[in-house]
Amino acid sequence: MKKIKKTQINQLFEAVKNEYSVVAPVIKEGVISLDLITDISQIPSGFTEDEKGNSYKVAKSSDRFFSYSRPYLPFKRFIIPPEFVFMKVVKNDGRINFTEVIPDKKIALFDIRPCDLKALQILDDVFINKNSHPDSYYAKAREKLFIVAVTCFSPTENCFCSSMGISLKPEHGYDILITELKDSFLIRAGSEKGSKFLERIKAEEVSQTDLVEEEKTIKETEKKINKKVSTENLSQILYSQIDSKQWEKVGSKCLACTSCTQLCPTCFCFNIVEKNSTDGSYSERIRVYDSCFNPEFATVHRFNIRQSIASRYRQWLMHKFAYWTDQFGSYGCVGCGRCITWCPAGIDITEEIKKLREGYDNH
Amino acid sequence: MITTENPYRLRNFRVVKKIRETADTYSFWIESDLKPLPGQYNMIYYFGIGEAPITVAGKNGNLIQHTVRASGDVTSHIGSLSEEDFIYLRGPYGNIWPAEEAYGKQLVIISGGLGLAATKWIMEEAIKNKKQFKGILSLYGSKNYDSLLYRYEYERWHSHIDFRITLDKPDPRWKGDVGLITELIKKTEIDRDAVVFMCGPDPMVKFSVIELEKKGVGTDKIYVSMERHMKCSVGTCGHCMFGPFFVCKDGPVFRYSEIKEFFERKEV
């Protein structure tokens, strides 16, 4: 662990940029988004989101460097893009030749918060670690990833990460971890790759006072997270509520717009589509994000099994908090709160879970 | 360093024999070095159109059989393939029929429509190992006379096992049973400790299970091969999700008692 001056963050950034394309939070179209950046000044320092229910505002309100929360877009987009060609197919003399497309870009995720870091580990389970046919595309992209995590001191009102068992300062899963103190940054290496970067930066020793300040800021930030999901026996309780009237109620409100699934950092569903040249000699196989709210998602013989919006909402929530535990041994939720902020209908998943739990308790 | 073979890699194999089973259903015998087991399926690709999961209907040496009904865009194009053409596929995927469960007991195979393609191979294997079972009963329900599959095999099957067919609709060319397969189950003797392998449309499965339960067959002795929308076949695209299961990799064969609570609910 080392300590650097606030002005030195640029050195760290440049060192990372020399080896990787850097993806980081930016301010774009009035929101804290995610994009490739080339200069540290593109990071929206000083801006803070105001997220209440499903309203969103950004304002300049802080003198901290990492003043904002997690970006509105999830990082998964830079590992498994929303739409990409994974196979090129050429037809020649009746024979077909396939070319597999493998990601070759070295990407650094700069400023990933603990919720999104956990989401990445969950996706690792889905695509690689707990899959008998590991996804080679994901694996390749993942292997080329460099991860700069940041201890989160700026949760929004919709964040409920702590109740999902996520601490503001991640323990592992990063190459470098940055904690912002009042006058400096603490830098930790979480991997050999990370250590090498730290060696290149002139740094000071960390004092006991710094660690006390870090600990104190974490404690203070924890108090700001008021939203929560009670996870005790949650999956069993949800299984028991599969016929709850609550699904109908939320189904009448839900627009089935798919936003929650698209902005969720762990939702992984995708479709495979074929795109052809007009002369019929070339075809691309494309993976594109899909959603269980898509009216054609579970179509068997041209009939979607989940006709009602209520059943699609049930599928989503049950998957996140019940099915996921059976499939991958964890919840499929990291409490980032994006699905709450960006739900046009104003549905709050923590409230829905609360109501389902009440249904169980009152039974 | 993670080294993994691309799960979407397609291989080409030669179609050595094409059989027209019905007006819209074809069997393809393909020369391949694949080693599928009864119950498993392959993803068959057609250039520019896409992929479809197709059960392996039989295996004979280095030949494997796929029976395809030309109903969707992909299957219609696959149906247009001819002998000597290449077929492109990946697999095998999914789990298998647990034949040993039925050793020493009566094995009951219940198939509806194209579901017979998913049970035919395990039936053939059971015939080969006839001595392992107390008896083999195979019930097959078909919508009408014209959609009967594998007619050229009936005589051989009759000579080995108790193989019965029922047609949903009567036909002057048909002298056998008429009525839904549930009627055939009702009037057929089935052991209480029989092990059942079943494949057919969801409603057929649902009502057949009711009839079997009436005969004392436990739902933990009933295995069902399920059909759901599949795109990736490796448990990542999410389309086939059914309760906590991915039909593509946790199935397609399920012990009914384990899926009952989801199967009997609407829109799961």
Add this chain to the structure above:
Amino acid sequence: MKIGVFKFASCDGCQIAFFEISKELIKMDVDIQYFLEAQSENHFDHFDVSFVEGSISTPEQEERIKQIREKSKKVAVIGACAVSGGIQSVRNFMDFFDVLSSVYPSPDYIKSLEKSKPVSDYIDVDYELRGCPINKSQLLEIISSLYLGKELVLPSYPLCLECKIKGIPCVLILGKPCLGSITVAGCGAICPSFSRGCYGCFGPIKNPNIQSLKEVFEDHGFGDIYSHILTGFNAYNREFRGNDEKD
């Protein structure tokens, strides 16, 4: 492939898409038999596929569309007028004679059907291209699908999914009225990508949650704008008609 392009009550705008994809059309050996806007020599004989722009608004059009159906293997309706009845279908919700006399000094000379209706109210339709105007890539998709013998696949999901795939932040959450959640995707999310709300020119998805979105608009304090934007190009779409008008 013999093609016909026809126009009924409409602005001609959707037909422009054919000019935009002309280079690809040449590659596909397309034989345009009938297309008044594009050529002087036209044959009304038989068509592998006929493209129909515009709604059915007069008795002559009613006859003509039936003739087109008889001569065509496939019929594709293109644009909001042909699919839903178009902007002119706002008259369907008013008194016909009031409308007529407010426009024409001598309404007796006007031969018009009381309602402007979608083509599918009169004949069977094989393909539907949404939008005001249509998206040229979707038009190319119909033609190339026919050419390659492939089933046409167009999105049935709401525009929101298209926005999210493109990474466009939700304009509704950011305070602008947007019909994206009840409107079918396929336009390329043009309006939201310019930070504007979708006004539904692609028409409704199947079973749109109209009531819930109405409440969302009310909560945002958008006033009565909801009913106004619903009574636009796609007002007479089956999903939006009153229950007594469903057929």
